Amino acid sequence: MKYFLLTTLVSLAFLTSCRTLQNTQKPSAGAAHQSQEQQYKAAVVSKAQTAQCVTAKINMDVDADGKQISCGGSLKMKRDDVIQLSLTFLGFEVGRLEFTPKDVLVVDRIHRQYSRASYAEVDFLHQAGLDFYALQSLFWNEIFTPGSRDVRSQLNRFRLAASGDYTSLLLTDAPKLNYQFLTRTSSALLDRVTVDGKTAADQGQFVWKYDNFTTLGGKLFPTSMAVSISGMGKKAGFTLALSRLNNDTDWPTRTTISSKYTQIKATSLLDKLAGMAQ
Template sequence: MNSKISWWLGALGCLWLTACHKPRTRSTQSEVLVKTDSVKVTTADSVRVDSLANRAAEEGNKINIQVEEINYNYLLARSKFSFKSRTQNIDNANVNLRMKKDSIIWLSVTGAGFEVARGIITPDSIIFQDKFHKEYFVYDYQQLSRQFNFELSFPLLQSLILGNLPLPREPDQKIRREKDYLLLRQKEGRIMIDNYIGEKNRKLRRLQAVEQPSRNSLTLDYEDFKELSNYLFPYTSLITLDVQSPQDQQYYQTVIRIKHSKVELTDTPPGFPFTIPASYKRK
């Protein structure tokens, strides 16, 4: 993909999620007899008892709570964006963000006092303008999903910006305690996602997931929560991506930080101006 827009996609935190996978021990089913005073027990029986005990303990550790999520009509934000990869380093770019629920994500990047780029994301397509080079780029989600070997969608992008769960929670998905967090594990196709939720505020604090078989991954940490229209909103997001290069098969890391200085939820449409001049070339 053209390097001029690679950081745009990363800026939305839309790519990869990383999960810590613990190897599962396979039970031994050999029928070796163990003599006791009253009964004969096989190792298979022992494994079944241990499995049932572990399952009971796990079920007892599960709790049913409501994860706090942000509901809105329109969102406006002013933000600083930093991006570091093996080929690019962008520090504190100014980004204006506007969103319409389930419909539009609009963003404008300014530098040295003038707008250098603008983008609009809808459920159908992603379009970016490079105003400096007078070029524009058009993508659909199927194309990007193939290119990154990761299933992308508008609801996923929207949720990551808001700090909501990346996937809708199913009725049978339980939350269990794990160290200092409440853990909700979700699976969607090739993606395994671990959502770490704060026990006190019930907000998503960390998201880790992995895509198989590529193992392209992302870790997303939400920080600096502040009150916003009766919600808690994360004013800082730290995104770490580990993506395998198709050229040399090595994994390379990208680190993204988004820090909002002002965020507003409103019922008034802010406008989403976006036109492509006839003189711009499509890339």
């Protein structure tokens, strides 16, 4: 189970090492066309959940360089406050990941250990500019701009590119990475997020896909998420199958750590992740 917990963390951590698609297509400068583009961008943003919380049971399959393992668990999220991912095996919680705007908490129930660190202290998050709000958007099936909490005020940064049944919102002005948000034109639903590098030397690519949408709180929400990381010398990824979705608000938003648990320094967490990636 220790291997499973670290494998899951590696898959999530690889977010920070990946880069995005470049696209040289430019939208029309016509006023009418610009108005249509703004309307479409607004339509995409309007698909976001209005409820403050999303909860679900999960089945999770993790693949790290050809090694697979599955488990159950739960996903609990409160907007702008917390993302809790509980991992269970044979009905018992074996690990927990908790992301808040302030820090990242990792709990190893088997070995009674935990690590808590700010985003600035975790190099692989800090260097890539990946904060709580970007992670939140990925889990909530929403577009985002790195370093900003309010994507509505940043919509002018996105370029549109239509292809068949899909329309991409392209963000290419970020310092290190390019972002492609692929949407289904007919519904304006976000279908996938692709992140990769600005130069040919940057081989890593990160893709987060969404499927099997259902109605939750009057809005459509995906019950399937698939994350893949490639081009880094190792392949990794995971899939989440969500069930029993709800907007339940009656749950503790912070994990209480027993005094019997030993705290591990953030650098120890990084060492574990590095060891798993070898």
